[in-house]
Amino acid sequence: xxxxxxxxxxxxxxxxxxxxxxxxxxxxxxxxxxxxxxxxxxxxxxxxxxxxxxxxxxxxxxxxxxxxxxxxxxxxxxxxxxxxxxxxxxxxxxxxxxxxxxxxxxxxxxxxxxxxxxxx
Amino acid sequence: xxxxxxxxxxxxxxxxxxxxxxxxxxxxxxxxxxxxxxxxxxxxxxxxxxxxxxxxxxxxxxxxxxxxxxxxxxxxxxxxxxxxxxxxxxxxxxxxxxxxxxxxxxx
Numbered sequence: 341x342x343x344x345x346x347x348x349x350x351x352x353x354x355x356x357x358x359x360x361x362x363x364x365x366x367x368x369x370x371x372x373x374x375x376x377x378x379x380x381x382x383x384x385x386x387x388x389x390x391x392x393x394x395x396x397x398x399x400x401x402x403x404x405x406x407x408x409x410x411x412x413x414x415x416x417x418x419x420x421x422x423x424x425x426x427x428x429x430x431x432x433x434x435x436x437x438x439x440x441x442x443x444x445x446x447x448x449x450x451x452x453x454x455x456x457x458x459x460x
Numbered sequence: 461x462x463x464x465x466x467x468x469x470x471x472x473x474x475x476x477x478x479x480x481x482x483x484x485x486x487x488x489x490x491x492x493x494x495x496x497x498x499x500x501x502x503x504x505x506x507x508x509x510x511x512x513x514x515x516x517x518x519x520x521x522x523x524x525x526x527x528x529x530x531x532x533x534x535x536x537x538x539x540x541x542x543x544x545x546x547x548x549x550x551x552x553x554x555x556x557x558x559x560x561x562x563x564x565x566x567x
Contacts, residue, residue: 384559392554452502
């Protein structure tokens with residue numbers, strides 16, 4: 341069974357740093373496209389970052405230069421290093437990936453989310 | 461970036477009603493579209509993928525249609541458990557984008 345578990349959220353002051361983790365089971369993180377998606381309180385879903393199976397990384401303009409996505413293959417874990425945090429980064433952060441068990445891949449697996457609150 | 465425009469933003473309906481939500485892409489995404497249901501405090505749950513394929517375990521009252529730039533999610537007979545927020549998502553580009561969401565409320 342595929343499972344994604346995010347940890348690392350919390351209350352942080354503006355300008356601070358935080359590292360989120362997403363531990364996967366049931367599949368290999370390094371073989372999949374892995375995503376971070378966030379949802380500000382009462383708002384919709386916003387894509388934050390993706391790391392391809394080949395290692396290429398991409399970021400939303402709103403976080404480029406401040407956030408870094410990475411993975412640890414030995415721990416089967418995805419990370420999001422968040423620096424220079426701003427109040428507008430306050431959100432629930434989800435990791436997500438594709439289900440490729442059928443004839444085509446589609447986004448299907450999501451973690452439960454971890455809340456990041458940026459406030460003084 | 462591919463923009464996704466979803467309508468309406470809020471929908472008031474009664475149990476048993478037929479409900480339709482529309483999603484428009486700023487450029488063709490073929491059939492690479494998913495629909496999600498989200499309830500407060502929970503992660504999004506996929507209902508439909510590849511525009512019209514029903515996710516395993518999802519009730520058959522949910523259906524999706526469309527291709528290119530115009531897509532529709534239909535709930536044939538709204539049930540009490542269906543009051544939630546619905547999002548469309550394109551995955552034609554690996555840089556995912558989402559619609560703004562449609563909140564389905566009790567009339």
